[in-house]
Amino acid sequence: MSYSFLVDTTLCTACRGCQVACKQWHNLPAEKTVNxxxxxxPEDLSFFTYKLVRMREEVVEGKLQWLYFxxxxxxxxxxxxxxxxxxxxxxxxxxxxxxxxxTANTKGLDVKExxxxxxxxxxxxxxxGTLAKxxxxxxxxxxxxxxxxVKTCPTGAMxxxxxxxxxxxxxxxxAEVQKKYPGAALLDPEEVRVIYLVxxxxxxxxxxxxxxxxxxxxxxxxxxxxxLGPARALARRV
Numbered sequence: 001m002s003y004s005f006l007v008d009t010t011l012c013t014a015c016r017g018c019q020v021a022c023k024q025w026h027n028l029p030a031e032k033t034v035n036x037x038x039x040x041x042p043e044d045l046s047f048f049t050y051k052l053v054r055m056r057e058e059v060v061e062g063k064l065q066w067l068y069f070x071x072x073x074x075x076x077x078x079x080x081x082x083x084x085x086x087x088x089x090x091x092x093x094x095x096x097x098x099x100x101x102x103t104a105n106t107k108g109l110d111v112k113e114x115x116x117x118x119x120x121x122x123x124x125x126x127x128x129g130t131l132a133k134x135x136x137x138x139x140x141x142x143x144x145x146x147x148x149x150v151k152t153c154p155t156g157a158m159x160x161x162x163x164x165x166x167x168x169x170x171x172x173x174x175a176e177v178q179k180k181y182p183g184a185a186l187l188d189p190e191e192v193r194v195i196y197l198v199x200x201x202x203x204x205x206x207x208x209x210x211x212x213x214x215x216x217x218x219x220x221x222x223x224x225x226x227x228l229g230p231a232r233a234l235a236r237r238v
Contacts, residue, residue, distance in 0.1 A: 002097065002098040002162070003097050003136070003161065004193040005193065006166050006195050007157065007158050007197065008156070008158075008173060009157070009196060009205065010157075010181070012069075012070060013068070013155055013157075014055055014066070017152040017153060018053065018070055018152055019051050019070070022051040023049070026050065028048045028050070031048055038055060040052075045071065045122065047124045049124075051071070053068055053069070055068055060200050067204055068205075071206060072122070072194060073123075073133045074120050074193065075098060075134075075192065075193035076100065076191060077191055077193065078191075079091070079100045081100070081114050081115075081117050083117075087109060089103060090103055090109055094136075096142075097136060098163070099136035099193075101138065102131050102133060104130055107129045107130040111129055111131060114131065120209075137149075146160045171186070180199075181200070184197065184199045184200075
């Protein structure tokens with residue numbers, strides 16, 4: 001069964017429970033942080049931080065708005081990172097859940113190219129060149145449990161379930177939110193399994209909140225060139 005998330009940012013209070021739960025479940029170490037004039041910490045995703053609640057203060061239509069965005073891997077339906085890597089033992093899509101999984105075999109691949117192929121700027125690199133990111137808590141999902149971040153969320157901002165059910169819920173919730181915020185939208189719902197609902201323009205939340213329209217096409221062209229590389233080399237020798 002294929003799964004999806006709905007992340008309703010209009011219900012997020014930036015409690016960061018999801019961020020902490022992710023750390024705890026994956027046994028990830030804390031990172032040293034500093035006061036940067038924002039409640040957001042750490043500053044960005046990293047090899048040890050798979051989930052980060054991004055926080056921005058923006059003036060929208062003359063009113064100050066706190067915008068919260070629990071950032072994580074989108075688990076793309078057709079992941080550009082997987083296609084760019086071209087190595088199933090390193091990056092693959094789990095058939096049952098749809099989760100995009102990274103393994104230790106990402107070490108030694110073209111990390112820069114893989115990172116640049118992600119339309120949402122998600123994968124992060126360790127010092128030895130291994131890549132890591134959210135794994136959808138696949139071990140929990142395989143045992144009938146929701147991802148740790150979803151289980152922890154106290155406001156219902158995050159829900160998880162079969163993809164068709166989540167898509168239907170997302171569309172129904174969008175119609176409800178648009179009564180108050182006419183510009184509300186779902187971000188790339190047909191392309192990703194982690195579907196965000198935002199009340200305002202996505203770029204106000206995060207520069208990589210939504211993929212550019214040509215980003216998936218461009219990264220897939222890179223993957224195609226990679227796959228055709230051996231055939232072209234053979235043709236030149238013939």
